Amino acid sequence: MKYIDEYRDEIAAQRYVEAIRQTVTRPWTLMEICGGQTHTILKFGLDRMLPREVTLVHGPGCPVCVTPMELLDKAIAIASRPGVIFCSFGDMLRVPGSHQDLLMVKAEGGDVRMVYSPLDALKLAQQNPDQEVVFFAVGFETTAPANAMAVWQAQQMGLRNFSILSAHVLVPPAIEAILNAPGNEVQGFLAPGHVCTVMGYWEYEPIAERYQVPIVVTGFEPLDILQGLFMTLKALEEGRREVENQYARSVRREGNVQAQRLIQQVFEVTDRAWRGIGVIPRSGLRLREEYAEFDAERRFDVAEMAVEESPECIAGLILQGRKKPPECLAFGTRCTPEHPLGAPMVSSEGACSAYYRYTREA
Amino acid sequence: MTEGPNHFTLSCPIPIQEYPAVLLAHGGGGRLTQMLIERMFLPTFHNPALETLHxxxxxxxxxxxxxxxxxxxxxxxxxxxxxxxxxxxxxxxxxxxxxxxxxxxxxxxxxxxxxxxxxxxxxxxxxxxxxxxxxxxxxxxxxxxxxxxxxxxxxxxxxxxxxxxIPEGVEIAPQRVCPGDVVLISGAIAVHGIAILSVREGLEFETTLESDTAPLSELVGTLLRATGPQVHMLRDPTRGGVASALNEIAASASVGIVLEEAHIPIGDEVKGACEILGLDPLYVANEGKCLAIVAKEVAETALEALRSHPLGREAAIVGRVVEEHPGTVILRSRVGGKRIVDMLSGEQLPRIC
Structure with missing residues (x-):
């Protein structure tokens, strides 16, 4: 198939693996930021094709996983109310809150719907003027423009029954948090290609400079990842610490300026709690005051909740690349996709889910 | 009193704390369906005929x-x-x-x-x-x-x-599957599931795809006439797709199965839709396809027989049965890596980005 098969070619893949083998002279630890990249690595078995010197650790780029439990409990509380149509992307539905997940709310009679776009939720709000339609706005910079667009359009249309529960997070502050953490072992990063399609990669240049790490903007197909790894390793071996762009077919340095303008118009940067990691300063997006009426947290006045995290779940360490899923004592036993203790086991971008699906017993 | 799986008990065998109510995934053909069968239905109705689980x-x-x-x-x-x-x-x-x-x-x-x-x-x-x-x-x-x-x-x-x-001489059962056997599929996978998705509310996308629903009895008859008792197992991979069907076979036969990703027939439109929606075609439903596991000696004959029928024109040999990793299906990916193909847990949910 055009534009897919080319990036999954076995001979080309072998060539990159060989090039990596010839480049590497000592051990290196690299982190791929995005959970989509983690899944490609495990789904195609790329980690097992690499020379022993290369250690891959998996980053925090799973929006579902880092959405704080408190916000999820709020989502569940809102979704349980009569008169509410609660809309969410598919992978958020099975993430465990303190007591329930959204699919259980649905089974108990809540009107929970899976949508593919915030604009679908907007359409539902138009079609159901007597009901409150709430969209769970989860995601990194990738999904922010569409969510901003939905809010902007709702305002233009004067919709009174539409709101979003914003859980938006930003990648660069997370990279800095990982680099600042004591005992950090990550020496180079694969930056997330789709986030950079929106935001460009100029934001990453000061980070590469300040922390002296190479950062390579990388795509999501097997050959993208192998090439991104090769570029990062080559930079490390040659002593270069800069930002490079592997995903040039999609990413420009300045990014999608129009999309950025829309994000800035609707959202503002705020401190944000990351599930399992804690509060990272200036790492999230919230609605600006001018759009406050579309903020579900204000509209529904959900009380602050005491959350109950599973004491066994080490999602925080997984999301920072400090531990790998099989190192968790509950992995595959007390924590499975049917009975998850933490979000990385159920999200389609979660590292635990990738290990569970693709590597057990193999 | 001892609590065995066959012991009649009035308490519900499905852990209430985990599942106080039936979820859609209990009917999805994946792990939760299996849990219902294994914990609730089998012990309640137990008899040798039911336990063949075909x-x-x-x-x-x-x-x-x-x-x-x-x-x-x-x-x-x-x-x-x-x-x-x-x-x-x-x-x-x-x-x-x-x-x-x-x-x-x-x-x-x-x-x-x-x-x-x-x-x-x-x-x-x-x-x-x-x-x-x-x-x-x-x-x-x-x-x-x-x-x-x-x-x-x-x-x-x-x-x-x-x-x-069942005609004389024909014996289809997972227990007959043994290492060395060859796995065939009668045509391109995941067509039905994607055709249905394409017309679901909120997801309409333009495609010329049509469900592959078809009666397979004639195709199977052709295959059985050509290869006779050498056909060990047949399965139509409906809900849960090829992955779930092969996992069930691997588990009941206590064998491993190795699939070659590059050999699995899949149409461009289906592939494209799966990429966009973030679905794995191996788990998408088929309604007119058949998996056949046959003895190695008749693999080519079986392939020819399938291809001679209009419903089997795109048939392919997609894998083999091995002694190693019993109960597990392994896929050799296009780029040469290996991974397991697990049983689907819950419904396949489309991803965020």
Whole structure:
């Protein structure tokens, strides 16, 4: 198939693996930021094709996983109310809150719907003027423009029954948090290609400079990842610490300026709690005051909740690349996709889910 | 008193703390469905026939071997590109019988209708049932009709049961699968599931894809005539797709299965839709495809036989049975890496970005 098969070619893949083998002279630890990249690595078995010197650790780029439990409990509380149509992307539905997940709310009679776009939720709000339609706005910079667009359009249309529960997070502050953490072992990063399609990669240049790490903007197909790894390793071996762009077919340095303008118009940067990691300063997006009426947290006045995290779940360490899923004592036993203790086991971008699906017993 | 799996108990065997209510995934054909079967149904009804856990059951009656099966159809929308619920209800049960190696003979047809369901639609469905039955050479010989209050159903639900006879010399069972066997698929995968998704509300995308729903009894007959007893196992990978079907076979036969990703036939449109939606085609439903596991010596003959039939033109050899990693399906990826192909847990949920 055009534009897919080319990036999954076995001979080309072998060539990159060989090039990596010839480049590497000592051990290196690299982190791929995005959970989509983690899944490609495990789904195609790329980690097992690499020379022993290369250690891959998996980053925090799973929006579902880092959405704080408190916000999820709020989502569940809102979704349980009569008169509410609660809309969410598919992978958020099975993430465990303190007591329930959204699919259980649905089974108990809540009107929970899976949508593919915030604009679908907007359409539902138009079609159901007597009901409150709430969209769970989860995601990194990738999904922010569409969510901003939905809010902007709702305002233009004067919709009174539409709101979003914003859980938006930003990648660069997370990279800095990982680099600042004591005992950090990550020496180079694969930056997330789709986030950079929106935001460009100029934001990453000061980070590469300040922390002296190479950062390579990388795509999501097997050959993208192998090439991104090769570029990062080559930079490390040659002593270069800069930002490079592997995903040039999609990413420009300045990014999608129009999309950025829309994000800035609707959202503002705020401190944000990351599930399992804690509060990272200036790492999230919230609605600006001018759009406050579309903020579900204000509209529904959900009380602050005491959350109950599973004491066994080490999602925080997984999301920072400090531990790998099989190192968790509950992995595959007390924590499975049917009975998850933490979000990385159920999200389609979660590292635990990738290990569970693709590597057990193999 | 000891609590064995066969011990009759009044407490619910499904952990209430985890699942106080039935979830959609309990009917999804994946792990939760399996849990219901293993913990609730098998211990309650236990008998050797049920425990074969095949698509249908084989019963010896007066010297003849009969295959018997039942299936319910709740698909939405009821009219979809390439078919409708009536045609599906016939083909689904016919195919379950065919997967036992049987020649399907008779069907029952039970309708659960919602008050207010358009008579015109009902007529169209009934006509489809008739046409599909004729095509599959089976007769609808008994039936039932119930109507529920408006709002208590989803227009129409159908249940069909079917019986067929198994010719002498044919023995299809997971226990016959052994290392060295070869895995074939009769055509391109994941067509039905994607065709249905393409017309689901909120997800409409333009495609010329049509459901692959078809009766497989003739195709299976062709295969069995060419290779006879060397066909060890047949399975139509419906709900849960090829991955779930092969996992179940690997588990019941205690063998490993190795798939070659590059050899699995899949159409460009299906592939594209799966990429966009973030779905793995190995888990997407088929309604007119058959997995066959045959002895190595007859692999090429089986392939030729399948390809000689219009429904099997795109048939391919996609994998082999091995002694290693019993119960596990391994896929050799396009780029040469390896990974396991697990049983689906819950429904496949489309991703965020």
């Amino acid at each position: 698509d249908g059951v084989v019963l010896e009656v007066g010297g003849a071997r009969l295959a018997f099966t039942t299936d319910s159809f709740v698909i939405s929308p009821i009219f979809f590109p390439g078919g409708d619920i009536g045609e599906l209800a016939v083909n689904g049960t016919v195919n379950d019988l065919a997967m036992c190696g049987a020649r399907p003979l008779y069907l029952s047809l039970a309708l659960i209708l919602e008050e207010g369901f358009p008579m015109e639609d009902l007529w169209q469905v009934v006509r489809s049932v008739q046409e599909a039955a004729q095509k599959a050479e089976v007769e609808v010989v008994t039936g039932d009709t119930k109507v529920v209050d408006r709002g208590k159903g989803d227009g129409i639900f159908i249940n069909t049961s079917g019986v067929g006879v």
